[in-house]
């Protein structure tokens with residue numbers, strides 16, 4: 422089934438990469454305000470013997486209010502449970518544009534259960550899972566995967582299976598599972614997939630700016646771009662791509678705009694279970710990315726990581742983003758070289774957040 426058109430038909434698609442604990446309902450709504458992507462993907466629904474549809478993900482599907490199509494992602498390998506979950510989604514008439522299978526998660530506790538990126542070790546299992554999902558899903562069926570587990574050994578075989586089971590869209594994060602999040606991205610595999618697959622391919626991995634996005638499109642000839650971490654740093658990135666594709670002037674945020682974005686993030690990350698210092702610590706996970714664009718010495722990152730209250734955070738944000746004429750300073754397009762989002766701290770996703 423063809424994909425829904427981009428917001429401006431004829432432009433390459435932009436898509437929000439699924440990110441657990443990030444692409445929540447409030448964050449999706451926030452992106453709606455700053456310029457929604459053409460397509461959204463949810464955090465994954467875990468699928469196993471006792472799984473149910475997690476309410477917060479269902480809420481993100483039903484209430485994101487961006488006006489853009491959203492795909493619900495599943496992670497799992499048990500065929501009866503995958504089938505049961507698809508049926509539950511269809512019975513509940515969740516307003517999804519399609520159902521996506523996660524074949525990329527690199528967290529050891531995930532891949533050791535043979536789900537997520539773990540599936541890529543065994544093409545025969547991939548065959549079974551794709552066959553099961555293709556027959557269970559009445560609408561669009563999409564896959565998000567990496568190029569392999571610890572090598573590209575099964576890459577072509579898995580592309581064959583994606584063709585065989587009529588997958589409607591492939592999002593390809595061009596690293597192996599073992600390479601996690603920080604290695605070079607091997608864009609040549611996206612080019613290979615885009616040239617040989619009948620379905621559209623979205624290029625994923627380190628699309629950090631409009632310039633980089635255009636380079637990735639030129640290099641890979643993919644049908645669109647899927648963006649994850651860079652939209653935490655720069656929530657205008659989808660709007661900027663759309664403007665660039667249309668040949669219009671591209672919005673250039675200032676540090677003052679970023680200061681306002683941080684206030685919106687405070688609201689988006691607030692939760693009844695997350696008060697005081699817990700809320701501030703949760704915010705720091707997002708600010709680790711925002712801080713990659715603030716100052717070359719990393720002073721903002723250093724200071725904000727030590728904040729213990731909203732008042733302290735406000736003072737630090739004002740010092741680095743507003744005071745002494747900084748509010749008018751352009752926010753750089755690319756992350757500043759040499760700064761790291763968060764060294765030595767990995768989440769359950771096996772990524773630094």
Ligand SMILES: Cc1cc2nc3c(=O)[nH]c(=O)nc-3n(C[C@H](O)[C@H](O)[C@H](O)COP(=O)(O)O)c2cc1C
Nearest residue numbers: 438439440441465594626627648649650770772774
């Ligand atoms: C915090 C975090 C959570 C993620 N959660 C998921 C997930 O639930 N499902 C998934 O397919 N990928 C997940 N990913 C991977 C991203 O979708 C994306 O493939 C990866 O970050 C590379 O894209 P980027 O360089 O634009 O961030 C996650 C990544 C991060 C950083």
